[in-house]
Structure formats: structure tokens, C-alpha cells
Amino acid sequence: MSTDEFRAKALAWLQQNAKPFDDNEPSSGGATIEESKAFQKGLWEAGLAGITWPKEYGGQGLGTAEQLAFNEVAANFRMPVGPFVIGLGMPAPVLLEFGTEAQKKRHIEPMLKGDEIWSQLFSEPSGGSDVASLQTSATKVEDGWLINGQKVWTSGAQFSDFGAVLVRTDPTRPKHQGITMFIVDLHHPGVTVRPLVVATGDAPFNEVFFDDVHVPDDAVIGEVNNGWSVAVAMLRYERVTIGTGVRARANPLGYDALVELVRARGLDGDASVRRTLAQVYAKESAMRSYSAVLHQEAKAGVPIGARGSAAKLAGATFPLWVSDLVQDIFGEELALQNADTLPLTRSILAAPGGATAGGSNEIQRNIIAERVLGLPKDAGVDKNIPFNQLKLSK
Ligand SMILES: Cc1cc2nc3c(=O)[nH]c(=O)nc-3n(C[C@H](O)[C@H](O)[C@H](O)COP(=O)(O)OP(=O)(O)OC[C@H]3O[C@@H](n4cnc5c(N)ncnc54)[C@H](O)[C@@H]3O)c2cc1C
Structure with a gap:
């Protein structure tokens, strides 16, 4: 199929299944989670989700030209895909980059089809800018890991099925080195999700508590204690998604x-x-x-x-x-x-x-200052000290 044929196919599907921008509804079209899921499934069935992603994981295996053609056409429609923005924008590309074959086969297609909604669980009450100061822990047990602790500001956790959760697996190492990222089933009985209401009256994000949440060994994304590099990749995808x-x-x-x-x-x-x-x-x-x-x-x-x-x-x-x-x-x-x-x-x-x-804006300015303007980096006085020897705020 040529790019023009693909564009025509996308346009025809969107005309039939999405509303154009010129009505007065909110940007999500006021869709429920179930309606969003049905829309995402339809998008995938029409060959319009995961356009450039590999076919073996449920993507369409097409090129940038088709993706651009879709973006161009889709810009004129309200698509109720909000619940999938995080999962498809951050955890999914991270799984494609760092995940095992089994993880990619298990999760990417359900995400593309709208069957699985994902959250990103990095921030904690002790601080979100300094992600590496996280205190939620995972302790090794015979058949996997036990997670305990608390995350906060987790967008969409109230309707998510899985989370990419960053935890400390070795507190004897310096703070960036003893971290691991896990796939966690947010329906696990030890997970408690409490919505947080903001000034608009909405509750877009949540605090999430983990009480002895058992995860198997094969839930690790990347390598044990090498989660910081996975986290940095996810933050990079996040900036691309938002920016x-x-x-x-x-x-x-x-x-x-x-x-x-x-x-x-x-x-x-x-x-x-x-x-x-x-x-x-x-x-x-x-x-x-x-x-x-x-x-x-x-x-x-x-x-x-x-x-x-x-x-x-x-x-x-x-x-x-x-x-x-x-x-x-x-x-x-x-x-x-x-x-x-x-x-x-x-x-x-x-x-x-x-x-x-x-x-935050300050953190983006720091990144621009260091990487574009070549200004000196933060001193990072705590970066070589074992995490369990740091004085921590709770
Ligand atoms: C709408 C919304 C959705 C969110 N969704 C998610 C989510 O899905 N998952 C998730 O994990 N988190 C999420 N967050 C959390 C977000 O990533 C954190 O709020 C953010 O990283 C800042 O962390 P903090 O709130 O703990 O503030 P702090 O890190 O405590 O920062 C407080 C203030 O100090 C400034 N500051 C901190 N460090 C520096 C520095 N080195 N130099 C200069 N200034 C500094 C900050 O800019 C800020 O103004 C969300 C937040 C919002 C508002």
C-alpha cells in the first residue's frame, strides 16, 4: 500500500469512528475508559496503532512516512486515547528497548489493542525531581521479590492494569546503582491506589501503596540493580511524548x-x-x-x-x-x-x-544549561555514598 493509500485509509477510518475538532466537547470527547478502550481496539484492528512498531509484537511494521501521514490526518480529529498516552509513550518503548522477548510478546500487543493500561511509578513523597532518592524497596525472596513502600502523583493508576515501578533493590550501593525497574500487576491485593484531587476538582493522579507485593523474577525490566539506565531511557521517552x-x-x-x-x-x-x-x-x-x-x-x-x-x-x-x-x-x-x-x-x-x-521547568532548565550551554553539572555530593548511609527525609 502506498503512503497516499495509507493516508486515505486512516482518514476514512477516523471519519467514521472519531469526531472532528470543530465541535464543543472537551478534548477527550468525554469518553469513558470503556469507550477509550473500544476506540483503541478499533484503531489497532484498522492497522492504525503501533504503525512503526515490529509486527511480531502486534505493531504494523510500517515506516516513518506512514506514521507521519497518520499524524497529519489524526490532528484534525478528537481521539479518546488519553488513558493510553503513558503506556504507549513510555513503558511500551522501554519494553521494546530493554524487555525480554517474553515481556514484549506478553505486553506490547495488549497495550496496542487497548486491553492493558499502564502507569509509570517513579515519584515518591521524598521527592520527584531527584528520582534516584527513591525509598520503595524490593527484597529478594526465593521465588521473586517483595515490594514495600509508596509512590505518589501516579497518573492514571486508578484505571491502570500494570505499572513500570522503580524500586531500590540494593541499599548498600550508591543511590543510582541499587535501583531496579519491575513490571507490577496493579490489581495485586497488596497494591492500594488512592486518588488525589487537584484544584480543578479532578483526580488525575494517585498515591499508590505497596504492602508485601510479590513479583516474580521475570518481572524485572533490564537487569537487577541497573534500573537507573532504564529509568533514564523512560524519562527520555517521557520528554519526547510530552514535548x-x-x-x-x-x-x-x-x-x-x-x-x-x-x-x-x-x-x-x-x-x-x-x-x-x-x-x-x-x-x-x-x-x-x-x-x-x-x-x-x-x-x-x-x-x-x-x-x-x-x-x-x-x-x-x-x-x-x-x-x-x-x-x-x-x-x-x-x-x-x-x-x-x-x-x-x-x-x-x-x-x-x-x-x-x-x-519540572527548573529541571528542564538544568538539562538545557548542562547539555546545551555546557554549564557545570550539580556537584552531586551524595552520588558515591552508599544509599543506606545517606540522611534521608521521609
Ligand atoms: C500532573 C502531574 C502528573 C504526574 N504524573 C506522574 C506519574 O505518572 N508518575 C510519576 O512517577 N510522577 C508523576 N508526577 C510527579 C512529577 O514527576 C513530580 O512532581 C516532579 O518530578 C517534581 O517532583 P516533586 O513534586 O517531588 O517536587 P521536588 O522534586 O520536591 O521539587 C520541588 C521544587 O524544587 C525544584 N527543584 C528540585 N530539584 C531542583 C534542582 N536540582 N534544581 C532546581 N530546582 C529544583 C523543583 O523544580 C520544584 O519546583 C506528576 C506530576 C504532575 C504535576
Whole structure:
């Protein structure tokens, strides 16, 4: 099938199964988990999921051209695939890179088909920026490992089936060296998931407790005590996923949605409002172009390096910047919860979270400073000391 035929096939399927962007529903289309699962399954059955991934694991085995053709067409549709963004964006590529043959055969296809939802469990109450300070432990037992401890801010854990969980397996080694990543069944009776409610009233993430959760030896991703390199790879995939995922059309803080609201309020003749919209348009267009280039390169296997941090930083600072501008335009009306401004208010409330999720703005700036500008690295005074000799905060 030529690329044009593939594009036509994708378009035909999406026209039949997804809604175009020009309606007034939220970006997820308000879909339930079951509806999202059904959509993802349909996408896979139509040969439109895992486009560049190997056929033997349920992918389509196609090339970058087909992926780009799909992206181009899909940008015009609302696809209720939110529950799969983490699994397919982070744990799945990590499994493809580090997983055993059995792990890839067991998990990749169910993830692509929407049968398995995955979470990423790195952050702990003791700190998320310094992931290597994690204290959740796994102790070796005869037939596997016992996990005990707590994770926090775990997006989507309330509806996930599996998690990629980072734990300490050897506290006698320095902090980066005694870490292992495990596949954990989140339905295990020793796993407790408690949703955390944020300012918008939603509960997008959770705290997750592990009490003697038994995992078999073959649940290790990569090698025991070498989980830091697996974690670094996952954080790299995370930055690519977040940094190249700018979908401004779906965002109430994006240009199209703002123009609609400005017109509805009869403010489109106001010169200062028009100037603000022009600034939003210019910045958003630049960000989309940068994001599209990185997306293409990432899909083609070109390492995007610290540019992923630059894209993530831009994607996180843009909504904060627009939030200030739109509060000047719409003022106190944003507190009234009117039907057409409510999505905007919710986006303003959610914007600070974007500056923390997936590595905070400060951490992205550190990465850019060190890797792009060549500034000196943090001293890392604790990096050669055995973890169990460090003074830890709980
Ligand atoms: C919406 C959302 C979704 C999330 N989803 C997940 C998830 O699915 N899985 C998961 O594991 N985690 C998730 N997180 C957690 C996220 O990764 C952490 O919140 C983040 O890494 C920061 O960690 P922290 O909150 O512990 O803050 P800290 O690490 O305690 O940082 C506190 C402050 O200090 C700053 N800081 C820390 N270290 C430095 C430094 N070296 N230089 C300069 N400034 C520094 C930070 O920028 C921040 O402002 C999510 C967070 C959010 C907001």
C-alpha cells in the first residue's frame, strides 16, 4: 500500500469512528475508559496503532512516512486515547528497548489493542525531581521479590492494569546503582491506589501503596540493580511524548478556542485583545512547528536529546503565559463557571501542574544549561555514598 493509500485509509477510518475538532466537547470527547478502550481496539484492528512498531509484537511494521501521514490526518480529529498516552509513550518503548522477548510478546500487543493500561511509578513523597532518592524497596525472596513502600502523583493508576515501578533493590550501593525497574500487576491485593484531587476538582493522579507485593523474577525490566539506565531511557521517552505532543487545537488555552470565545463576547474589535491573540497565534505556531519537527525526528529514530527538554519547557510555560493574558481579557467572568468559559478556567487551574509533571521547568532548565550551554553539572555530593548511609527525609 502506498503512503497516499495509507493516508486515505486512516482518514476514512477516523471519519467514521472519531469526531472532528470543530465541535464543543472537551478534548477527550468525554469518553469513558470503556469507550477509550473500544476506540483503541478499533484503531489497532484498522492497522492504525503501533504503525512503526515490529509486527511480531502486534505493531504494523510500517515506516516513518506512514506514521507521519497518520499524524497529519489524526490532528484534525478528537481521539479518546488519553488513558493510553503513558503506556504507549513510555513503558511500551522501554519494553521494546530493554524487555525480554517474553515481556514484549506478553505486553506490547495488549497495550496496542487497548486491553492493558499502564502507569509509570517513579515519584515518591521524598521527592520527584531527584528520582534516584527513591525509598520503595524490593527484597529478594526465593521465588521473586517483595515490594514495600509508596509512590505518589501516579497518573492514571486508578484505571491502570500494570505499572513500570522503580524500586531500590540494593541499599548498600550508591543511590543510582541499587535501583531496579519491575513490571507490577496493579490489581495485586497488596497494591492500594488512592486518588488525589487537584484544584480543578479532578483526580488525575494517585498515591499508590505497596504492602508485601510479590513479583516474580521475570518481572524485572533490564537487569537487577541497573534500573537507573532504564529509568533514564523512560524519562527520555517521557520528554519526547510530552514535548512533541502539542495539540493546541484541543486546548482551551490555544488560539482557535480563544478566538471563538472572544467573538462570542463581542471583543474581537478591541485592538489590545487582537494584539494578544496575534501573540498567542505566533507563539503557538512556533511551538507546533518545533514540536512537529521533533516528532518526525523521534519517529524516525533520530535522538532529540536536550531539545526534548526545550520542547517540554515551551509546552509548560506557554499555558502559564496564556493564563495571565486571558485573565486580563475575560476577568472575573472566569470565576463564574459559565458553560463556555469553564474549560478555560479549568485549563488555567491545570496549567501549573504542567510546569511540574514530567520533570519540572527548573529541571528542564538544568538539562538545557548542562547539555546545551555546557554549564557545570550539580556537584552531586551524595552520588558515591552508599544509599543506606545517606540522611534521608521521609
Ligand atoms: C500532573 C502531574 C502528573 C504526574 N504524573 C506522574 C506519574 O505518572 N508518575 C510519576 O512517577 N510522577 C508523576 N508526577 C510527579 C512529577 O514527576 C513530580 O512532581 C516532579 O518530578 C517534581 O517532583 P516533586 O513534586 O517531588 O517536587 P521536588 O522534586 O520536591 O521539587 C520541588 C521544587 O524544587 C525544584 N527543584 C528540585 N530539584 C531542583 C534542582 N536540582 N534544581 C532546581 N530546582 C529544583 C523543583 O523544580 C520544584 O519546583 C506528576 C506530576 C504532575 C504535576
